[in-house]
Amino acid sequence: MSAIAATFRELRRKNEGALIAYVMAGDPAPKHTVKIVDALVAGGADIVELGIPFSDPIADGPTLQRAAVRALEAGTTPRKVFDVARAVKSAHDVPLVVMTYYNIVHQMGVEAFCSAAEQSGVNGVIAPDLPVEEAALYKEAATRYGLDTIFLAAPSTSEARLEKLLNASSGFLYLVSANGVTGARETVQDESIAFIKQTASIIRGRAPLAVGFGLSQPSHVRQVIDNGANAAIVGSRFAEIVEQNLDDSDKMLKMLRQCAHALKRSTRLSGAMEVTD
Amino acid sequence: MDYSDYPVKGKYGRYGGSFVPETLVAALSELEMAYARLRGDKEFQQRLSVYLSTFAGRPTPLYYAENLSQKLGGARIYLKREDLAHGGAHKINNTLGQALLAKHMGKTRVIAETGAGQHGVAAAIACAALGLRCEVYMGTEDVERQKLNVFRMELLNATVHPVELGSKTLKDAINEALRDWTANVHTTYYLIGSVVGPHPYPMIVRDFQSVIGREIREQMTRQVGRLPDALVACVGGGSNAIGTFYPFLDDDVAMHGVEAAGAGLATAKHAASLCAGSEGVFHGMLTYLLQDTDGQVQATHSISAGLDYPGVGPEHAFLKHEKRVLFSAVTDTEALEAFLELSRTEGILPALESAHAVAHAVELAPTLDQDDVIVVTLSGRGDKDVDVVGRYVGANI
Numbered sequence A: 001m002s003a004i005a006a007t008f009r010e011l012r013r014k015n016e017g018a019l020i021a022y023v024m025a026g027d028p029a030p031k032h033t034v035k036i037v038d039a040l041v042a043g044g045a046d047i048v049e050l051g052i053p054f055s056d057p058i059a060d061g062p063t064l065q066r067a068a069v070r071a072l073e074a075g076t077t078p079r080k081v082f083d084v085a086r087a088v089k090s091a092h093d094v095p096l097v098v099m100t101y102y103n104i105v106h107q108m109g110v111e112a113f114c115s116a117a118e119q120s121g122v123n124g125v126i127a128p129d130l131p132v133e134e135a136a137l138y139k140e141a142a143t144r145y146g147l148d149t150i151f152l153a154a155p156s157t158s159e160a161r162l163e164k165l166l167n168a169s170s171g172f173l174y175l176v177s178a179n180g181v182t183g184a185r186e187t188v189q190d191e192s193i194a195f196i197k198q199t200a201s202i203i204r205g206r207a208p209l210a211v212g213f214g215l216s217q218p219s220h221v222r223q224v225i226d227n228g229a230n231a232a233i234v235g236s237r238f239a240e241i242v243e244q245n246l247d248d249s250d251k252m253l254k255m256l257r258q259c260a261h262a263l264k265r266s267t268r269l270s271g272a273m274e275v276t277d
Numbered sequence B: 001m002d003y004s005d006y007p008v009k010g011k012y013g014r015y016g017g018s019f020v021p022e023t024l025v026a027a028l029s030e031l032e033m034a035y036a037r038l039r040g041d042k043e044f045q046q047r048l049s050v051y052l053s054t055f056a057g058r059p060t061p062l063y064y065a066e067n068l069s070q071k072l073g074g075a076r077i078y079l080k081r082e083d084l085a086h087g088g089a090h091k092i093n094n095t096l097g098q099a100l101l102a103k104h105m106g107k108t109r110v111i112a113e114t115g116a117g118q119h120g121v122a123a124a125i126a127c128a129a130l131g132l133r134c135e136v137y138m139g140t141e142d143v144e145r146q147k148l149n150v151f152r153m154e155l156l157n158a159t160v161h162p163v164e165l166g167s168k169t170l171k172d173a174i175n176e177a178l179r180d181w182t183a184n185v186h187t188t189y190y191l192i193g194s195v196v197g198p199h200p201y202p203m204i205v206r207d208f209q210s211v212i213g214r215e216i217r218e219q220m221t222r223q224v225g226r227l228p229d230a231l232v233a234c235v236g237g238g239s240n241a242i243g244t245f246y247p248f249l250d251d252d253v254a255m256h257g258v259e260a261a262g263a264g265l266a267t268a269k270h271a272a273s274l275c276a277g278s279e280g281v282f283h284g285m286l287t288y289l290l291q292d293t294d295g296q297v298q299a300t301h302s303i304s305a306g307l308d309y310p311g312v313g314p315e316h317a318f319l320k321h322e323k324r325v326l327f328s329a330v331t332d333t334e335a336l337e338a339f340l341e342l343s344r345t346e347g348i349l350p351a352l353e354s355a356h357a358v359a360h361a362v363e364l365a366p367t368l369d370q371d372d373v374i375v376v377t378l379s380g381r382g383d384k385d386v387d388v389v390g391r392y393v394g395a396n397i
């Protein structure tokens, strides 16, 4: 069983959802990333996604675009992100997923990319602009290196296509909560909740469901977990904290830990009636 | 299989495809189905053809550039005068077609990207004519450099959204248009400006631009009595070039695509993705692009804003791979000299983009026979470029 699957199993035993924390590796510079991950794991992140910055991130909103620009300006390369991954793995046994646009994988070569990922202890890969129809070689190589391949499903995804995505996915299935790009939103829309419920009823536990895009607050996390998601993915909120504290790394790390802590707490209350914080 | 049979399942050989976030997958298949229906629909094609003739001024003339031909002393050069189409460029062929498609699909809001503003203006024209709301993304660098075109779009009732992110140029405007589309797929039609992006866009734009080549075929047959020996067109994203080439792909006609060599291919300052780039995935397609060894897309340079793009349409990548089209690149200086040459000898100011094609034809003509015929697509008029040319010749305007 993969590290990611084991984590979901363990959390289910404890009746908890997972908090998946997305971090743009190299933002504001590669040397910060390990400490940022430390803070998020200390706060309670169950799985960490490391973003490899790309020059043209079409699935990302302004917050993560700026994070990518900072990371690239600081000289972050795919190889450096794998170095960061290795350092993270030597400090924590948290499951690690890398997320990047497909050109980064293509340019390194699918084989070399998967091999580098495996050697640095990475457990899974997400390429948001690689459609499942184009993914045969990638899937084959990733599987050979023991990497989970995580695909995204959106509200517009048909039921037939959802089955294809489910078949190609391992680790978890990533549900894009609403049409649009990444970025913290004020609320979780009713349509998103309906989408989560409907997908959960189709998937019926065949893969963990992780909901992302737009989630930023503990109440959001609770809502998606209560409606059938197994995990909440939060990214832009953490990138905002990084961005707002570029000059004060101690404060940045403290706030990241507190933020992760509050988000994680909401994954533990699934089903309970509660007052939002 | 013939070259004109592509794309097959969204691919031109190994190139093309549809590398987009999942949210856009359903929208692209909706577009593909709507287009498949309308492509063969007589009424739709008839409506488009009326707009093209009575509104856009088609057919554009095929003009024998006798002065230039005699001066060069080789093949006869004919100019396909897209500069005479409404808006001053071939762009209108595509924007009218897609705006009509948007309307048939029941979309009320159209978004587009623009670099220099040529496609933005053409999109605004088509949307105004068809009663569609038009919003155009444009990098802040370009907004600054092309203030007049921003105002033109506004006069045409379009809204221009400046894009502050990334390199603040065309590629970032496309990124932002794709993001907008992702958030508003139900109401919005994305009217892309060249034969780039995910399938089916490269095919749709090619089909609408192929009116150029179909007219050349008819006009050559009528005016010269046979097909041309060679076709020459400039390649930015590649729409005027593929529009010129496509109806001849399966004939014995040589084809030359001309990219922007900027300050020279040996420098980092050019936009020649086919001549000097490598394979990669960008803006939804597998194609040639200018990127670093990590796969980060590079900044480009060309004196002509319309060629200043780090990628290229996937069908061109395929035709290069098949050696069906020869691609070369022309520097800023060579294009400027060709601009001056055509202006003086023929009384036609070509767009600087088109001047790249002219520069190549000037090289090519003397190597061919006097009976040979070269058709050069003059994709646009050069009035927009006179200030740049003025700076080059040191004029005080």
Ligand SMILES: Cc1ncc(COP(=O)(O)O)c(C=O)c1O
Residues within 6 Å of the ligand: B089, B090, B116, B118, B119, B193, B194, B195, B234, B235, B236, B237, B238, B239, B240, B241, B305, B306, B307, B351, B353, B354, B379, B380, B381
């Ligand atoms: C006059 C003219 N020619 C050529 C181009 C290049 O585009 P394409 O290669 O798609 O024809 C442009 C783009 O703006 C243009 O304005």
